[in-house]
Amino acid sequence: MIFNTLAENGTNKLGQTYVVHGKGTDLTDLKVVHSRAKRKLITHQTILRMIDIAKADEDKEREKAYWNTYHCQSNLVSSNGKVYGNYCKNRYCTICLSIRKAEIINKYYPVIANWDDPHFVTITVKSCKEHQLRAYFKNIKSTFTKIVNKYKKREQRGTGEKLIGIKSMEANFNPNKKTYNPHFHILVANKNMAEIIVKEWSMRAKPNKVNLKGQKIKKVWDLEKNLIEIIKYGSKIFTEPHIKAKAKETDSHIIYAKGLDTIFKAMKGQRIFDRFGFNLPPEIAESIQSQKILTNFKQWEYIPEVADWVNVNSWEKLADYTPPSHLVALLDNNINKTLS
DNA sequence: TCAAGATCTTCCCAGATCGT
Protein backbone atom coordinates (compact mmCIF):
# COMPACT_ATOMS: atom_id res chain seq x y z
CA MET A 1 0.00 0.00 0.00
CA ILE A 2 1.39 3.32 -0.98
CA PHE A 3 -0.03 5.15 2.00
CA ASN A 4 1.72 3.06 4.63
CA THR A 5 4.34 5.69 5.23
CA LEU A 6 1.64 8.10 6.27
CA ALA A 7 -0.11 5.81 8.68
CA GLU A 8 2.10 6.68 11.62
CA ASN A 9 1.56 10.43 11.39
CA GLY A 10 -0.42 11.65 14.36
CA THR A 11 -3.43 13.88 14.21
CA ASN A 12 -3.12 17.59 14.89
CA LYS A 13 -3.71 18.17 18.53
CA LEU A 14 -5.61 21.21 19.61
CA GLY A 15 -3.24 24.07 20.38
CA GLN A 16 -0.51 22.79 18.09
CA THR A 17 1.02 25.53 15.95
CA TYR A 18 3.02 25.77 12.74
CA VAL A 19 5.23 28.62 11.58
CA VAL A 20 5.28 29.64 7.96
CA HIS A 21 6.90 32.42 5.95
CA GLY A 22 5.71 34.52 3.09
CA LYS A 23 2.37 34.95 1.47
CA GLY A 24 1.66 31.39 0.47
CA THR A 25 -0.15 30.19 -2.63
CA ASP A 26 -3.81 30.90 -3.17
CA LEU A 27 -5.65 27.59 -2.94
CA THR A 28 -8.91 28.97 -4.20
CA ASP A 29 -7.51 29.45 -7.71
CA LEU A 30 -7.89 26.01 -9.25
CA LYS A 31 -5.77 26.91 -12.25
CA VAL A 32 -2.84 27.82 -10.04
CA VAL A 33 -3.16 24.67 -7.96
CA HIS A 34 -3.42 22.39 -10.99
CA SER A 35 -0.47 24.08 -12.63
CA ARG A 36 1.53 23.58 -9.45
CA ALA A 37 0.59 19.88 -9.40
CA LYS A 38 1.54 19.46 -13.04
CA ARG A 39 4.93 21.10 -12.57
CA LYS A 40 5.58 19.01 -9.49
CA LEU A 41 4.79 15.84 -11.41
CA ILE A 42 7.03 16.69 -14.36
CA THR A 43 9.92 17.73 -12.14
CA HIS A 44 9.52 14.75 -9.86
CA GLN A 45 9.71 12.25 -12.70
CA THR A 46 12.54 13.99 -14.51
CA ILE A 47 14.73 14.73 -11.52
CA LEU A 48 14.79 11.07 -10.49
CA ARG A 49 16.55 10.23 -13.74
CA MET A 50 18.92 13.13 -13.29
CA ILE A 51 19.74 11.92 -9.79
CA ASP A 52 20.66 8.55 -11.30
CA ILE A 53 22.94 10.28 -13.79
CA ALA A 54 24.67 12.38 -11.11
CA LYS A 55 25.05 9.27 -8.98
CA ALA A 56 26.63 7.36 -11.87
CA ASP A 57 29.03 10.28 -12.31
CA GLU A 58 29.83 10.10 -8.60
CA ASP A 59 29.13 13.82 -8.31
CA LYS A 60 27.80 14.21 -4.77
CA GLU A 61 27.25 17.94 -4.98
CA ARG A 62 25.15 17.75 -8.11
CA GLU A 63 23.26 14.80 -6.71
CA LYS A 64 22.44 16.76 -3.56
CA ALA A 65 21.23 19.74 -5.55
CA TYR A 66 18.96 17.43 -7.54
CA TRP A 67 17.62 15.92 -4.33
CA ASN A 68 16.77 19.41 -3.11
CA THR A 69 14.64 19.82 -6.18
CA TYR A 70 13.12 16.39 -5.59
CA HIS A 71 11.95 17.59 -2.18
CA CYS A 72 10.76 20.98 -3.43
CA GLN A 73 7.21 21.64 -2.25
CA SER A 74 6.89 18.03 -1.08
CA ASN A 75 5.54 18.86 2.35
CA LEU A 76 2.91 21.56 2.47
CA VAL A 77 0.87 23.23 5.13
CA SER A 78 -2.44 24.84 4.36
CA SER A 79 -4.52 27.29 6.31
CA ASN A 80 -7.24 29.73 5.44
CA GLY A 81 -7.19 28.99 1.73
CA LYS A 82 -3.43 29.38 1.47
CA VAL A 83 -0.76 26.76 1.11
CA TYR A 84 2.82 27.15 2.30
CA GLY A 85 5.94 25.18 1.47
CA ASN A 86 9.63 25.41 0.83
CA TYR A 87 11.15 26.20 -2.54
CA CYS A 88 14.41 24.73 -3.87
CA LYS A 89 14.97 27.69 -6.22
CA ASN A 90 16.90 25.59 -8.67
CA ARG A 91 16.88 26.09 -12.42
CA TYR A 92 15.84 22.59 -13.18
CA CYS A 93 12.79 22.82 -10.95
CA THR A 94 9.82 23.72 -13.10
CA ILE A 95 7.98 25.16 -10.10
CA CYS A 96 10.78 27.47 -8.99
CA LEU A 97 11.68 28.35 -12.54
CA SER A 98 8.19 29.61 -13.29
CA ILE A 99 8.36 31.79 -10.19
CA ARG A 100 11.73 33.16 -11.21
CA LYS A 101 10.48 33.89 -14.70
CA ALA A 102 7.48 35.77 -13.39
CA GLU A 103 9.63 37.84 -11.08
CA ILE A 104 11.99 38.77 -13.88
CA ILE A 105 9.14 39.70 -16.18
CA ASN A 106 7.54 41.90 -13.55
CA LYS A 107 10.83 43.59 -12.78
CA TYR A 108 11.93 44.24 -16.33
CA TYR A 109 8.71 44.86 -18.18
CA PRO A 110 8.22 48.43 -16.90
CA VAL A 111 11.76 49.30 -18.00
CA ILE A 112 11.71 47.84 -21.48
CA ALA A 113 8.22 49.18 -22.08
CA ASN A 114 9.89 52.60 -22.22
CA TRP A 115 12.35 51.69 -24.96
CA ASP A 116 11.84 53.52 -28.26
CA ASP A 117 11.96 50.74 -30.75
CA PRO A 118 12.85 47.39 -29.21
CA HIS A 119 14.44 44.77 -31.43
CA PHE A 120 14.98 41.09 -30.86
CA VAL A 121 18.36 39.63 -31.81
CA THR A 122 19.55 36.06 -31.87
CA ILE A 123 23.23 35.26 -32.03
CA THR A 124 24.43 31.73 -32.45
CA VAL A 125 27.44 29.53 -32.83
CA LYS A 126 27.61 26.18 -34.53
CA SER A 127 26.43 23.24 -32.47
CA CYS A 128 28.97 21.55 -30.25
CA LYS A 129 29.58 18.36 -28.34
CA GLU A 130 28.90 17.86 -24.67
CA HIS A 131 32.45 18.48 -23.47
CA GLN A 132 32.69 21.79 -25.36
CA LEU A 133 29.46 23.32 -24.10
CA ARG A 134 30.70 25.15 -21.00
CA ALA A 135 33.62 26.67 -22.91
CA TYR A 136 31.29 27.72 -25.71
CA PHE A 137 28.98 29.48 -23.27
CA LYS A 138 31.93 31.32 -21.75
CA ASN A 139 33.29 32.35 -25.14
CA ILE A 140 29.99 33.75 -26.33
CA LYS A 141 29.66 35.63 -23.09
CA SER A 142 33.14 37.11 -23.19
CA THR A 143 32.81 38.17 -26.82
CA PHE A 144 29.49 39.77 -26.05
CA THR A 145 30.97 41.63 -23.08
CA LYS A 146 33.70 43.02 -25.31
CA ILE A 147 31.13 44.33 -27.75
CA VAL A 148 29.11 45.99 -24.99
CA ASN A 149 32.24 47.50 -23.43
CA LYS A 150 33.40 48.93 -26.72
CA TYR A 151 30.23 50.96 -27.18
CA LYS A 152 30.05 51.89 -23.53
CA LYS A 153 33.51 53.40 -23.89
CA ARG A 154 32.42 55.32 -26.97
CA GLU A 155 29.55 56.84 -25.06
CA GLN A 156 31.87 57.76 -22.21
CA ARG A 157 34.10 59.59 -24.64
CA GLY A 158 31.16 61.25 -26.30
CA THR A 159 31.65 59.59 -29.66
CA GLY A 160 28.79 57.15 -29.73
CA GLU A 161 25.86 55.46 -28.08
CA LYS A 162 26.05 52.63 -25.58
CA LEU A 163 24.14 49.41 -26.09
CA ILE A 164 21.13 48.88 -23.87
CA GLY A 165 19.31 45.60 -23.53
CA ILE A 166 18.73 42.29 -21.85
CA LYS A 167 20.03 38.90 -22.87
CA SER A 168 19.60 35.27 -22.08
CA MET A 169 21.71 32.24 -22.74
CA GLU A 170 20.17 29.04 -23.97
CA ALA A 171 20.99 25.67 -25.45
CA ASN A 172 18.84 22.93 -26.87
CA PHE A 173 19.81 19.33 -27.23
CA ASN A 174 19.72 17.76 -30.66
CA PRO A 175 19.01 14.07 -30.12
CA ASN A 176 19.82 13.11 -33.71
CA LYS A 177 23.32 14.49 -33.73
CA LYS A 178 23.89 14.40 -29.93
CA THR A 179 24.91 18.04 -30.04
CA TYR A 180 24.00 21.26 -28.25
CA ASN A 181 23.35 24.63 -29.84
CA PRO A 182 24.37 27.44 -27.49
CA HIS A 183 22.87 30.81 -28.35
CA PHE A 184 21.88 34.21 -26.98
CA HIS A 185 18.49 35.81 -27.17
CA ILE A 186 18.85 39.55 -26.90
CA LEU A 187 16.36 42.39 -26.64
CA VAL A 188 17.80 45.84 -27.34
CA ALA A 189 16.31 49.32 -27.13
CA ASN A 190 16.45 50.14 -30.84
CA LYS A 191 17.26 48.89 -34.33
CA ASN A 192 20.68 50.47 -34.50
CA MET A 193 21.84 48.56 -31.46
CA ALA A 194 20.58 45.32 -32.94
CA GLU A 195 22.53 45.95 -36.13
CA ILE A 196 25.67 46.82 -34.22
CA ILE A 197 25.49 43.57 -32.29
CA VAL A 198 25.08 41.44 -35.39
CA LYS A 199 27.82 43.33 -37.21
CA GLU A 200 30.27 43.05 -34.34
CA TRP A 201 29.38 39.43 -33.69
CA SER A 202 29.93 38.52 -37.33
CA MET A 203 33.24 40.39 -37.41
CA ARG A 204 34.54 38.55 -34.37
CA ALA A 205 33.17 35.17 -35.30
CA LYS A 206 35.55 32.35 -36.07
CA PRO A 207 34.36 30.96 -39.40
CA ASN A 208 34.63 27.35 -38.25
CA LYS A 209 32.54 28.07 -35.17
CA VAL A 210 29.83 30.40 -36.46
CA ASN A 211 27.41 30.13 -39.31
CA LEU A 212 26.80 33.79 -40.17
CA LYS A 213 23.28 33.08 -41.34
CA GLY A 214 22.33 32.14 -37.79
CA GLN A 215 22.26 35.76 -36.62
CA LYS A 216 18.82 37.32 -36.79
CA ILE A 217 17.16 40.66 -36.13
CA LYS A 218 13.44 41.07 -35.64
CA LYS A 219 11.44 44.17 -34.84
CA VAL A 220 9.42 43.72 -31.68
CA TRP A 221 5.68 44.15 -32.11
CA ASP A 222 4.54 42.29 -29.05
CA LEU A 223 6.82 43.30 -26.23
CA GLU A 224 5.39 40.91 -23.71
CA LYS A 225 5.67 37.92 -26.02
CA ASN A 226 9.28 38.70 -26.81
CA LEU A 227 10.16 39.29 -23.21
CA ILE A 228 8.77 35.88 -22.39
CA GLU A 229 10.77 34.46 -25.29
CA ILE A 230 13.93 35.85 -23.75
CA ILE A 231 13.05 34.57 -20.33
CA LYS A 232 12.21 31.03 -21.46
CA TYR A 233 15.33 30.25 -19.55
CA GLY A 234 17.95 27.81 -20.52
CA SER A 235 16.72 24.67 -22.13
CA LYS A 236 13.69 22.85 -23.36
CA ILE A 237 12.46 20.12 -21.07
CA PHE A 238 10.42 18.39 -23.74
CA THR A 239 12.32 17.70 -26.92
CA GLU A 240 10.95 16.55 -30.24
CA PRO A 241 13.14 13.56 -31.16
CA HIS A 242 12.87 14.07 -34.92
CA ILE A 243 13.69 17.72 -35.39
CA LYS A 244 12.62 17.80 -39.03
CA ALA A 245 9.46 15.77 -38.65
CA LYS A 246 7.60 18.14 -36.30
CA ALA A 247 5.18 15.50 -35.13
CA LYS A 248 1.96 16.76 -33.67
CA GLU A 249 1.32 14.16 -31.02
CA THR A 250 2.32 15.47 -27.64
CA ASP A 251 3.40 12.07 -26.44
CA SER A 252 5.98 11.72 -29.20
CA HIS A 253 8.14 14.13 -27.28
CA ILE A 254 10.95 12.86 -25.13
CA ILE A 255 12.64 14.21 -22.04
CA TYR A 256 16.36 13.70 -22.51
CA ALA A 257 17.52 13.69 -18.90
CA LYS A 258 21.14 13.24 -19.90
CA GLY A 259 20.96 16.17 -22.30
CA LEU A 260 19.37 18.35 -19.64
CA ASP A 261 21.96 17.27 -17.10
CA THR A 262 24.72 18.28 -19.51
CA ILE A 263 23.19 21.69 -20.14
CA PHE A 264 22.64 22.42 -16.44
CA LYS A 265 26.16 21.23 -15.66
CA ALA A 266 27.60 23.55 -18.31
CA MET A 267 25.54 26.47 -17.06
CA LYS A 268 26.22 25.95 -13.36
CA GLY A 269 26.91 29.22 -11.55
CA GLN A 270 26.61 31.15 -14.80
CA ARG A 271 24.04 33.83 -15.32
CA ILE A 272 21.50 32.88 -17.90
CA PHE A 273 19.58 36.11 -17.80
CA ASP A 274 21.27 39.47 -17.53
CA ARG A 275 20.93 43.13 -18.41
CA PHE A 276 23.46 45.45 -20.05
CA GLY A 277 23.66 49.23 -20.35
CA PHE A 278 21.23 49.99 -17.52
CA ASN A 279 20.23 49.21 -13.98
CA LEU A 280 16.79 48.57 -12.67
CA PRO A 281 15.20 51.52 -10.91
CA PRO A 282 15.55 51.36 -7.12
CA GLU A 283 13.01 49.02 -5.64
CA ILE A 284 9.94 50.35 -4.01
CA ALA A 285 10.14 48.91 -0.53
CA GLU A 286 7.59 46.18 -0.11
CA SER A 287 5.78 45.75 3.14
CA ILE A 288 7.93 43.50 5.24
CA GLN A 289 6.41 40.09 5.55
CA SER A 290 6.96 38.58 8.95
CA GLN A 291 6.53 34.97 9.81
CA LYS A 292 3.07 33.75 10.53
CA ILE A 293 1.97 31.33 13.22
CA LEU A 294 -0.80 29.00 12.18
CA THR A 295 -2.99 27.40 14.79
CA ASN A 296 -5.53 25.87 12.46
CA PHE A 297 -3.81 24.04 9.64
CA LYS A 298 -3.59 20.90 7.58
CA GLN A 299 -0.41 19.07 6.58
CA TRP A 300 0.07 17.52 3.18
CA GLU A 301 2.65 15.25 1.63
CA TYR A 302 3.31 14.76 -2.06
CA ILE A 303 2.55 11.21 -3.16
CA PRO A 304 4.00 10.60 -6.63
CA GLU A 305 1.73 7.65 -7.29
CA VAL A 306 -1.35 9.84 -7.18
CA ALA A 307 0.41 12.93 -8.58
CA ASP A 308 -1.02 14.98 -5.76
CA TRP A 309 -0.49 16.13 -2.20
CA VAL A 310 -2.37 14.00 0.26
CA ASN A 311 -3.57 15.09 3.70
CA VAL A 312 -1.46 13.24 6.24
CA ASN A 313 -4.52 12.55 8.39
CA SER A 314 -7.48 12.19 6.12
CA TRP A 315 -5.94 11.17 2.76
CA GLU A 316 -7.88 13.98 1.18
CA LYS A 317 -6.23 15.26 -2.00
CA LEU A 318 -5.05 18.86 -2.16
CA ALA A 319 -5.06 19.69 -5.84
CA ASP A 320 -7.48 17.03 -7.01
CA TYR A 321 -5.38 16.99 -10.15
CA THR A 322 -5.65 14.29 -12.77
CA PRO A 323 -2.77 14.50 -15.23
CA PRO A 324 -3.79 14.09 -18.87
CA SER A 325 -3.12 10.59 -20.14
CA HIS A 326 -0.57 11.67 -22.72
CA LEU A 327 1.49 13.37 -20.01
CA VAL A 328 1.36 10.27 -17.83
CA ALA A 329 2.41 8.12 -20.79
CA LEU A 330 5.20 10.51 -21.65
CA LEU A 331 6.55 10.61 -18.11
CA ASP A 332 6.28 6.84 -17.76
CA ASN A 333 7.90 5.94 -21.04
CA ASN A 334 9.65 8.88 -22.62
CA ILE A 335 12.32 9.99 -20.20
CA ASN A 336 15.68 8.91 -21.50
CA LYS A 337 18.71 8.62 -19.26
CA THR A 338 21.06 8.19 -22.17
CA LEU A 339 21.59 10.42 -25.16
CA SER A 340 19.84 8.13 -27.60
C1' DT B 1 3.77 34.76 -15.50
C1' DC B 2 4.57 34.17 -8.63
C1' DA B 3 5.20 35.24 -3.90
C1' DA B 4 10.54 32.21 2.06
C1' DG B 5 14.85 34.64 3.42
C1' DA B 6 19.82 34.59 3.68
C1' DT B 7 24.04 34.10 1.61
C1' DC B 8 27.24 33.37 -2.11
C1' DT B 9 28.87 34.53 -6.64
C1' DT B 10 28.88 36.58 -11.03
C1' DC B 11 29.22 40.29 -13.57
C1' DC B 12 27.79 45.26 -14.51
C1' DC B 13 29.40 49.99 -14.03
C1' DA B 14 32.60 54.04 -14.00
C1' DG B 15 37.06 55.45 -14.07
C1' DA B 16 42.10 54.72 -14.75
C1' DT B 17 45.62 53.17 -17.59
C1' DC B 18 48.05 51.15 -21.36
C1' DG B 19 49.03 49.66 -26.17
C1' DT B 20 48.19 50.42 -30.98
Place this chain on the structure above:
DNA sequence: ACGATCTGGGAAGATCTTGA
Protein backbone atom coordinates in the same frame (compact mmCIF):
# COMPACT_ATOMS: atom_id res chain seq x y z
C1' DA C 1 41.42 58.33 -31.37
C1' DC C 2 40.19 53.98 -30.11
C1' DG C 3 39.89 49.43 -27.97
C1' DA C 4 41.34 46.27 -24.27
C1' DT C 5 41.89 45.37 -19.59
C1' DC C 6 42.23 46.27 -14.60
C1' DT C 7 40.14 47.90 -10.17
C1' DG C 8 36.76 48.65 -6.53
C1' DG C 9 31.99 49.15 -5.46
C1' DG C 10 27.75 47.38 -5.79
C1' DA C 11 23.53 45.27 -8.38
C1' DA C 12 21.31 41.39 -8.97
C1' DG C 13 21.31 36.54 -10.44
C1' DA C 14 22.25 31.80 -8.49
C1' DT C 15 22.21 28.87 -4.86
C1' DC C 16 22.02 27.42 0.01
C1' DT C 17 19.77 27.10 4.44
C1' DT C 18 16.24 27.13 7.70
C1' DG C 19 12.42 25.14 9.69
C1' DA C 20 8.57 26.61 17.39
